[in-house]
Amino acid sequence: ELDMRLFEVSRLLNAERKKAAMMLEERIGRQLDDLEMKNASFKVDIRMDTTAEGTGERKYTQYGLDRVEFLISPNAGEPLKPLARIASGGEMARIMLAIKTILADVDSMPTLIFDEIDNGISGKAARKVGEKLSYISGRHQVICVTHLPQIACMADHHYLIEKFTDDNRTRTMVRKLEGNSKVTEIARLIGGTDISDTSLKYAEEMINNAKKAIRV
Numbered sequence: 001e002l003d004m005r006l007f008e009v010s011r012l013l014n015a016e017r018k019k020a021a022m023m024l025e026e027r028i029g030r031q032l033d034d035l036e037m038k039n040a041s042f043k044v045d046i047r048m049d050t051t052a053e054g055t056g057e058r059k060y061t062q063y064g065l066d067r068v069e070f071l072i073s074p075n076a077g078e079p080l081k082p083l084a085r086i087a088s089g090g091e092m093a094r095i096m097l098a099i100k101t102i103l104a105d106v107d108s109m110p111t112l113i114f115d116e117i118d119n120g121i122s123g124k125a126a127r128k129v130g131e132k133l134s135y136i137s138g139r140h141q142v143i144c145v146t147h148l149p150q151i152a153c154m155a156d157h158h159y160l161i162e163k164f165t166d167d168n169r170t171r172t173m174v175r176k177l178e179g180n181s182k183v184t185e186i187a188r189l190i191g192g193t194d195i196s197d198t199s200l201k202y203a204e205e206m207i208n209n210a211k212k213a214i215r216v
Helices: 002-034 089-102 123-137 180-191 197-212
Strands: 041-048 066-073 111-115 141-145 158-166 169-177
Touching (some): 002 041, 002 066, 002 089, 002 123, 089 111, 089 123, 158 180
Parallel strands (some): 111 141
Antiparallel strands (some): 041 066
């Protein structure tokens, strides 16, 4: 019977998914730890829907009978919740960065956009975020909005986004930074409005070190 054949294939697919899920949970857990989310827990919830309603037939899809959902607990003591309902933009961005780092070689998405990824992270974590973004950019176009020099210095191309008021209207200007202007902007991120020779030298050093980073 066709239904029994489909059910057997779905059952085998469910078993393989569970094996892959255990590997994914472990690898993403390591990535989150690397991104200074040491108390976060990640789980892949796989449920095989074998119910038959009305017609008595199971609800097969191209993915079998499984219903898969990513669950996350960003902090110790918090229950696992669906990733889609995570409140913090910064946490969501880092979790997605961890997932995209793991799936960089097989993900067909051409462009990835990360916003608020630097929200609430330290300099050490920022460096790790920058390295992972650089790694992913070897396989995808990556657009990242950031205020941290540790992340900005890793970019291949830099754009400055500014807002200003003109004739009682708010306008946004995007300007590509090259050469000295790139160094100056990184120095501004380091030292604020007062740009010193020390911050300029440090900015140039950060950019040069970023260029040496090996993108596998």
